[in-house]
Amino acid sequence: MPRIDYVIWFVQSLERSVAFYRDLIGLDVRLEGDGYVEFTMENTKFALFERAKLPELIGRTGGQAPCGEIAFVVNDVDSEAVRLRAAGADILTGPTDRPWRQRTLHVADPDGNVVEFAQNL
Template identity: 50%
Template sequence: MDSIGYVILYVSDLDVSIAFYRDVIGLPYKFTDAGYAEFGTDGTRFALYERRRAEWLTGQPVTPGPAAEIVLVVADVDAEAARIAASGATVLSGPADRPWGHRTVHLADPDGFVVELAQEIPRRRTRR
C-alpha cells in the first residue's frame, strides 16, 4: 500500500460538522448521501459520517478516540486563523512557528477532533 484513499471522521451531528468544515474551515463541500458527506480535496478524500450509522460498518458502537488530528495545508495561516477566530470557532493554540517547518494554528471541531492548519516555512531543525 502506498496511498491513503479517504480520511473519514465519525461525527455526532452531521449538519453541524458539515457547516464547520465548509463554512469555518473553508473546504469545498461536494455532497451528502445517507449520513455521509464528502468534501472536494486534492489527493486523499476527506469525508464525514454520522457516528450513529457507523455501527453497521464496524459491528460495534463507535466513539471518537481520545486524540485525532486533521492537518490542512494553507497558504497563509495567520489570515486563516484570524478569519476562523472571527467565526467563533475554538482556537486551541497558535499561530506559532514550529521547528519542523510549519507555522500552525490548532482548532477544535464540533466533536473535539483537533484540526491543524499548517503553512510551510523554513525548517529550524534538521532530521536525523
C-alpha cells in the same frame, strides 16, 4: 507502496460538522447521502460519517474524539487565525512557529477533533 485513499471523521451531528467544514473551513461538498458527506479535495478524500450509523457499517459504535488530527496546508496561518477567531472557532494553540519549519494553528471541530492549519516556512 500503499497510499492513503481517504480519511473519515465519525461525528455526532453530521449537520453541525458539515457546517463547520463547509462554512468555517471553506471546503466544498462533493457527495452526500445516508449519513455520509464527502468534500472536494485534490489529493485524497475527506469525509464525515454520522456516528449513530456506525453499527450498520461496522457492527459497533466508534470511539470518542479527539482521536487524531487532520491538517490543511495554507498560505497564511495568521490570516486564517484572524478569520477563524472572528467566526468563533475554538482555537486550541497558535499561530506558533514549529521546529519542523511550519507555522501552525490548531482548532477544535464541533466534536473536539483537532484541525491543524500549517504554513510552510
